[in-house]
Amino acid sequence: KNNGRVYNFSAGPSMLPLEVMENVAAQLTNYMGCGQSVMEMSHRSKEFQAIIDEAEANLRTLMKIPENYKVLFLQGGGTLQFSMVAMNLLRKSKKADYIVTGTWAKKAAAEAKKFGDIKIVASSEDTTFSYIPKVKKEDFRADADYVHITFNNTIYGTHYGYIPDTGDIPLVADMSSCILSEEIDVTKFGLIYAGAQKNIAPAGVTLVIIREDLIGFAPAETPTYLDYKVHAENGSMYNTPPCFTIYVAGEVFKHILKNGGIPPLHQLDVEKAGKLYKYIDESKMYKCPVQADSRSLMNVVFVTGDGELDKKFIAEAKEKGLVNLGGHRSIGGMRASIYNAMPMEGVDTLIAFMKKFEEENAK
Ligand code: PLP
Numbered sequence: 001k002n003n004g005r006v007y008n009f010s011a012g013p014s015m016l017p018l019e020v021m022e023n024v025a026a027q028l029t030n031y032m033g034c035g036q037s038v039m040e041m042s043h044r045s046k047e048f049q050a051i052i053d054e055a056e057a058n059l060r061t062l063m064k065i066p067e068n069y070k071v072l073f074l075q076g077g078g079t080l081q082f083s084m085v086a087m088n089l090l091r092k093s094k095k096a097d098y099i100v101t102g103t104w105a106k107k108a109a110a111e112a113k114k115f116g117d118i119k120i121v122a123s124s125e126d127t128t129f130s131y132i133p134k135v136k137k138e139d140f141r142a143d144a145d146y147v148h149i150t151f152n153n154t155i156y157g158t159h160y161g162y163i164p165d166t167g168d169i170p171l172v173a174d175m176s177s178c179i180l181s182e183e184i185d186v187t188k189f190g191l192i193y194a195g196a197q198k199n200i201a202p203a204g205v206t207l208v209i210i211r212e213d214l215i216g217f218a219p220a221e222t223p224t225y226l227d228y229k230v231h232a233e234n235g236s237m238y239n240t241p242p243c244f245t246i247y248v249a250g251e252v253f254k255h256i257l258k259n260g261g262i263p264p265l266h267q268l269d270v271e272k273a274g275k276l277y278k279y280i281d282e283s284k285m286y287k288c289p290v291q292a293d294s295r296s297l298m299n300v301v302f303v304t305g306d307g308e309l310d311k312k313f314i315a316e317a318k319e320k321g322l323v324n325l326g327g328h329r330s331i332g333g334m335r336a337s338i339y340n341a342m343p344m345e346g347v348d349t350l351i352a353f354m355k356k357f358e359e360e361n362a363k
Pocket of ligand 1: 011012076077078079080104150152153154155174175176177195
């Protein structure tokens, strides 16, 4: 089953579409008959320029990214964006408002504090981040330079069921763990960023989608690499980009487009997560700590309520080829990350295992 491969429920890096990897493998040493691998190719070659241009064009089509937004392929992961966003976007009042919905949101705010006046306008830490706070326009400081949210919280398994109304204040969203899993109205955001290693490609590239009027405000002392303007003006090739990862990202975009774009993928994600949550809610052994209206389609968090039993579950699942089901090291329990490339059979196999484990271990 699954071509001799395990079902990998890792929060990232995670599974990629098998068809894409096979295609990449077939072209690995001689890309499209050009006599070399993309791994060996100069980023200044016309072959690579075509690869990055096509990747950007296909992403624009998939996400309906308007003309007045730049698409940047950067390095440094979501983590570097925590500081880059602050360095570039704290441009007038030097104030920014953050909604804290988990570890990554907290880290983003902590990093921004090094550069300006950061206010936590809402947090769900009181319940170990089990829900997404409902925030209104009046909750934000009128002169804030931007508002930052983490759209999907990988560790706690929560996701925004709404886009906060920030009025004229640009909204910045970390979409590392939900990008391409749903249609998003890009015009509602000033900046969207996402590390590649969940829904896009292997680790190594970070996507930044930024409205043009927000570019060009980094202070003069900003290191060159950390200024969005430098990357925007150089087509993401100010320096050597992560060529191979960008290539694989482009292949994933092509694959999604060929299969009808984001809507059918989202439908499948809804079905996969729906099945799993339904089973968890109906079972006697497992519990999902996340409030129903805040549940993530990508990261499904659950516990048995008994730490030792959780460990046994994770170990036995691994033996059955269901790997990386442990919750984040900071919270324990279980987490099934079921990103776009996890097939329905993976979810079905997991549920069948959960049922059997419940029967065998019922108290
Ligand atoms: N933001 C979110 C939502 C994440 O899930 C992660 C990592 O899993 C990060 C940021 C950090 O990303 P990176 O490891 O690419 O720096």
